[in-house]
Amino acid sequence: MAEHAVEARGLIRTFDDGTGIRGVDLAVTPGEVHALVGLNGAGKSTLMRLVLGMLAPTAGTVTIAGRGFEQTDWSRVGHLVEYPLAYRELTCRQNLVLGARLHGVMAEEIVRMVDATIAELGLSQYADRRTGKLSLGNRQRLGLASALQHNPGLIVLDEPTNTLDPAGVILLREALLRRADVGAGILVSSHHLDEVARIAQRISVLNAGRIIGTLDPRGVDLERSFFELVRRDDVAA
Amino acid sequence: MITGLVTESTKFVRATVVRATTVVMVLGISLICSSMLQAVHTADPQLAAKLGPLIEPGGWAGYLTVAAQVTGAAGLLGYGVVLSWLFSREFADGTVTGLFAVPVSRPTIATAKLLVYLAWGVASAVALALALVLFGLAGGLGALPADVVPAIGRQLALTVLTAVIASPAAWAATVGRSVLAGIGCTIGILVVAQVTVVAGAGAWIPFAAPALWAISGGADVTTFQLALVVPILLISAALTLRSWHRLQLDR
DSSP states (O other): OOOOOOEEEEEEEETTTTEEEEEEEEEEOOOEEEEOOOOTTSSSSHHHHHHSSSSOOOOEEEEETTTTTGGGGGEEEEOSSSSSSSSSSSSSHHHHHHHHTTTOOOOHHHHHHHHHHHHHHOOOGTTSSBBBGGGGGHHHHHHHHHTTOOOOOOOEOOOSTTTHHHHHHHHHHHHHHHHHHOEEEEEESSSHHHHHHHHHHHEEEEEEEEEEEEEOOOOOHHHHHHHHHHOOOOOOO | HHHHHHHHHHHHOOOHHHHHHHHHHHHHHHHHHHHHHHHHSSSSSHHHHHGGGGGGGGHHHHHHHHHHHHIIIIIHHHHHHHHHHHHOOOOOOOGGGSSSSSSSOOOHHHHHHHHHHHHHHHHHHHHHHHHHHHHHTTTTTTSSSSSGGHHHHHHHHHHHHHHTTTHHHHHHHHTTTTTTHHHHHHHHHHHHHHHHHHHTOOOGTTTTHHHHHHHHTTSSHHHHHHHTOOOOOHHHHHHHHHHHHHHOOOO
């Protein structure tokens, strides 16, 4: 059996205000889109930070392609958590070159890769514009382009459709499906149940720092199922 | 490290904060010094009496003494602002999340930031020395006498050392995750320098020694005392790299 693109076991990390993650097991297999859904404060962003090493867990482990963080090949990871890697003084193209360098892309491949990503994410007309002058939506597109351009084996995106216009949402969906088709494991969080149902093979519901169940992406009334799961969990707690 | 240096220098040279601070520091300090030069030759005897002692012994030597005094304070603030911004902007802009989960380690990125900053410190010191000479010539001081050339060298060294003694601001801006934390630290350094000079212990305090050394023409501070700025840089760099290594996005 192929190793997981990412696997988390028994993750715990709580904060003084009572929020956090309380014992989460999670796995994303290569070629799979695994969506995390939950209400605000459920712990989605905290879980993503734990998975990427931005936070140290109180307990539990994370492995990426079967390796612990010290041995992880980070050039095979692409992510966007909360804010895009977009420096306002640089143009879109310069930001993408910077992102490619940070991900260890060979110098001779960078120009071709950046051009391809600019076209893929519909950024051509903004390519040489300073990022500080872009709309929030286009800045988000730029951050997504930076996370995806090096065709990583693991993609982690926190609320990636935030601020995107409908055209951007479709471009992102297609870009993710293309990468999943060639074996990338994708972990994505979202508030938009309909949107994740279009691309995810698995939808996990996070509530109060725990995964409380899954939703069937082909289900007829995802919203109803989601709220029923959350309600039952809140009542049980 | 090369990747870190390339990415950090790319951001640094295009940043408005850096460009504006460089212009304000180089032209601002030069203008302050040359305007004092003009003021002592003013027809107003009261103004001349006030400013006269500051620019003793007059001519190039007096002009460069004023430059050293102004650089010690205004230069420190300028360097502190840029260094604080350099480290805190990743938190303010949210780009720090993109510096995790990449092959370039965070301590490497922090080291690159410090090296780029120090390189700019040297470049801006050269620019300030050149600007001072040009403003001095334009202010009617005449040809540069040979015995004033060492004072130009001290001015250059003072500016570089001023950039060095601002280095704790990098750690403060990282720990505080805020530009104000770094600027507050810089103001603290300035206060320590002023107080220790007034108390007569400035030569032994690395935050005050470079300016005292330049103002006194090298007489009041020994080479050993001046060299104490090196541990300040090393300790600040070590603390900053440690903070970036242990960094967690927990707030």
